[in-house]
Amino acid sequence: MKFKVLGSGAGIPSRTRNTQSFVLDVVEEINQYFLIDTSEALQHRILDTTIRPSKIRHVFITHLHGDHILGLPGFLSSRSHQGGEGIPLIVYGPPGLEEWIETTFRTSGTHLNYAIQFVEVGNGDVFDIEGFKVSVQLLDHAIDSFLYVFEEPDKPGALKSDKLREMGIKPGPIYKQIKSSKTFEHEGIIYNTCDYVSAPTAGRKVAVHGDTRVIRHKDYLDMLEGSDLIVHEATYLHGEQEKAHLYYHSEINDVLFNLSQISYGQLLFSHISNRYDAEMVRLVEEQLPSGIKLAHDFIEITIPRDSQ
Structure with a gap:
């Protein structure tokens, strides 16, 4: 699993940063990408x-400010001609997103050659998407903006084939039968399968924020607890907490202090x-603890299993 940044900037693009768009690469797991926000020039x-x-x-939109959605009409259109013909797409986002796309396509005469479905999200929603649990939390922004938490299912433990061989059970189709059952019989004795399977590997958890003020509620922090990767905005890099809140x-x-109350893998x-030049960004990066990074366009974060 990898997290790829296609745009890391705020508000308007700069020479070095496009505005926000991310990809959660789960090709190895389910042969797909999850696209999160769709900045201009996506x-x-x-x-x-x-x-x-x-x-x-699956596309996930955090909120409807232009720097997060203006690339969506173009992406949807070009996907028709980039191998997407006949492959359905689902777009999750705040109320108003479907109306905006429908109006844009109607006035521009745009037609897609695949089915598209819009799912309106709200605070507390939970979706089962390709086996992933995706939870939605309302943030604190000028308009409705959401946090998406992606939780991978646990990976089943491996069969302890060495123990089975010691019992005299030779490899073959019987191993699959044993693993898929709660108990198995050998030479008249019933055994519990769980004693012959290693512990499952915990699925990974990735939390991706839309724009937001710092949120100090316990329920919010509990939702982030144990994340392997948290992606959070930092529009302001050098003080100015009051201005950021305004x-x-x-x-x-302020974010670092708030998240110090929970455990997580990477941030x-x-x-x-775009008002911060490269030198200021470098100085801030040098002061960050291990496992915490500032995004730049095309940075790729690997999310290993058991990263906690």
Whole structure:
């Protein structure tokens, strides 16, 4: 599992940062990509990667500000001609998203050659998507903005074949039968299968924020607890907590202090204001603890199993 940043900037693009768009790469797990937010020029960004639009079957929009959605009409249209013909797509997002796309397509005469479904999300929603549990939490922004938490299912433990061989059970179809049952019989004795299977490997958990102020509620922090990767905005990198709060955004040190109350694997800060030059970004990065990074366009984060 990998997390790829196609755009890491806030508000408007700069020479070095496009506005926000992410991809959760679960090709190894389910042969798909989850696309999260769709900044302007998304089509061009994808062309600079090995991502195949036909393998994007689910799109998640955090909120309806332009720097997070203006690339969606173009992406949907180009997907028709990039292997997506006949492959359905589901778009999850706040109320109003479907109406905006329908109006855009109607006025521009755009037609798709695949089925598209819009799912309106709300606070507390939970979806089962390709075996992943996807939870939705309302954030604190000028308009409705959401957190998406992606939880991979646990990976079943492996059969302890050495123990079975010691019992005199030779490899073969019987091993599959044993693993799929709660008990098995050998030479007249009933055994519990769980004693012959290793513990399952916990699924990974990735939490991706839309724009937000810092949230200090316990329920919110509990939702992030144990994440292997948290992606959070840091529009403000150098103080100015009051200004960040005034404009419904977050300041990096305030976020770090807030998240110090929970355990997590990696933390990636994105949505970086274009008023910070490369030298300021470098100075901030040098002060960050291990496992915490500032995003830049095309950065790729590997999310290993058991990263906690």
